Amino acid sequence: MDTLPYYLIQGLCYGAIIALIALGYSLVYGIIKLINFAHGEFYMVGAYAGFGVYALLPAGLSPWLAIPAVLAVSGTAGAAIAGGAEYVAYRPIRKSGRLAALLTAIGVSFLLQSVFSLVKDAQPLQYPAGPGSVGALCQHPVPVGADGIMAVNFAYVPAALVLGLGLWWIVMRTRFGRAMRALSQDPDAAALMGVNVNAVVRRTFLLGGFLAGVAGSLIAFQNIISPTMGFLPGLKAFIAAVIGGIGSVPGALIGGFAVGLLDYLVVWAGVPTGYRDLAAFVVLILVLVIRPQGLLGRRESEKV
């Protein structure tokens, strides 16, 4: 019983990462109805880019300076790869129907995984954890009950809340956000109002890619980096976005935390770890059956 706080905290922290990925998933779906299965790969690319720039930083640099630099680069790389994918792969087929878009997204996902398999022959990478390093700072155990939780975890929830609420502010309060919402409701009408649809879609991908890229490095500070690291978190973020109500910013945050907590609570409850990933999918199916629009989503009505 006394292990519950440990699992709750771990679940929330993991949930924060899922939420960061889910935000971009949800945003992109919200405006162009694309299920971007490559979104988890933007997270992977962010982690690789952050690690790459870390290797270039001077050896003795304080981790307090290195971490922000790494995060900035990962976010930028995530945004760049998302923007690139939008321009090269998604824009040309945007009017070709949802199936074409979905298949393209799966193709982009495979492509990015394959390309990044060329980095060090796909061997997993890890931040060094020697004294005074980023790894040592981030992986320093903080005692919780009889267990320890790595220090970096405690940055996840604040990061997800600050970035998520910032994104919500952009969507609800800025001219750009208004254009996004108009575009999601009626792209042609938005264009007639003077909204440059291509530009808004591009910027939405950039925002989503940025959040995923940042999440990639946040995880990489304590975990291995590999070409397939984005697959499962990407799927879980998709589930989170659906649970929260795809297209909704607060929904993606809530869904992310819900999926993260679920993941750890089933382990706490004694489900063998091999089956832990099953829980999220079971909940996904339940949500799709009982409340397909998700917690905060709106029921979609087919236009006549």
Add this chain to the structure above:
Amino acid sequence: MLELADVSVTYGAVEALRGVSMRVAAGEVVALLGANGAGKSSLLRAISRLVPLAGGAINFEGRSLARVAAHELAGMGLAHCPEGRRIFPDLTVEENLDLGGYSVGSADALARGRERACRLFPVLAERRRQKGGTLSGGEQQMLAVARAMMIAPKLLMLDEPSLGLAPKLIGQIFDTVRRINREEGVTVLLVEQNANEALLHSDRAYILEQGRIVLAGTSEELRRDERVRKAYLGV
């Protein structure tokens, strides 16, 4: 102000417009009449660059629209209030209006636009914070027109503003179109199925049948034309 020369539009194998030529001069209210499916909306969508031309040319204020994107037109002073209102249902009335003024640079011009909208349709001021989707059909139509007026357009294109409205509201919408033309100095291209009202409230008119202009003239002439009376006015 607006000139179309030999404009054709096709959807796959279907020819929606076949060699349409027409012009709208500054200060006019020009009506474009025709039955359902005659190609009226396609014509407006072609002018707004939402559908590609299969042939012909469109000039707005002497400038060819061939290389202009749909979203650039608002900035050039061309407003298009589309068929079926197409307001943003989840945005508030105020947000809908602000989107209408999306291409307007300054906060001042935006405020003036909102003022103009509320002067034309006072009810919108009362509904400011309500979501567009919660308005009645008539109010939604007012919002759609007001939204198009946010840029203080040179040319306003209205696609069936009377569709689905109660007779009393239809009169009100057409009166507003007149006011927009006279008091705000906006040139109007009005697409309508309601030929009676449209011919009463316009200077000139074109009649479109199966993608072709079959008749053109002043609205007064057309009101007396035997063919028009039979086919469109029901007398």
